[in-house]
Amino acid sequence: MNLELYKRIENSSAHTQNRIDNGNFIVQNNHLLDDLVPFCFEISNKLHLRACCILEKVFEIELNLSINHLDFICENLNKLKNDSAIRSISRFIMLMVQDNSKKYYLSKNQLEKITEVCFDWLISDYRVAVKHHVILTLFEIGKTQDWIYPELRLILEKDSIGSSPGFKSIAKKIMKKIN
Structure with a gap:
């Protein structure tokens, strides 16, 4: 792994400005995604949580940078177990x-993997x-x-039933749309 990238991950925090700075750095040096993306799924390394936060910000800033990494990401989604990592990647x-609903670049296989892991995450305790x-x-x-609705x-x-107000709110909103 690139040493500068590793240091950035190691020194990163959840503060908004820090995530924006790291995201912009990766966008400007997008070759580092080749190291960052796999590192996000190295769940034995506790720093993968920070890497996931950075990756979320990178793709929020420049979503099209994800295109070359979609196969790897979709194949590895089910490896994630930590709530914080899953929150970043799920976003x-x-x-x-x-x-994708406007540009259609996800393959059928990628959509299947995403659908499967999303249902798993939905019924799990996150x-x-x-x-x-x-x-x-x-x-x-x-x-x-x-079949999804x-x-x-x-x-x-x-x-x-018995969920938090936040869950009830999004559930109610989506139920109205799918009924």
Whole structure:
């Protein structure tokens, strides 16, 4: 791994300005994505959480930089187990799927992998931020795949009982749209 990139990851924080600075640095030096993307999925290294936060910001700034890394990302999504890492990556996935509805660059296989992991994350015990991103992702994919809305509806109805106000809010909003 590039030493400067490793130092940036090591010294990064969750502060907004720090994430923006690191994201802009990677956008300007986008060859570093070849090191950053795989590092995000090295779950044995605790720094992968910080790398995921940086990657989220990079793709928020310049989403088209993700194109060359989509196969690897989609193949490795199911490796992520940490709530913070999944929150960052689920947000990027949401942005990518929403963008894909206009540009159509995700393959059928990539969409299947994303759909599978999103349902897994939705029924698992993750925070509301992850579930929010996942619900919006599945809603977007469901526009072109009939079977998703009935499955999503069942989960949202079941999980809304006794859930947090944040989950209930996004569930209600999406239920209105799919009914």
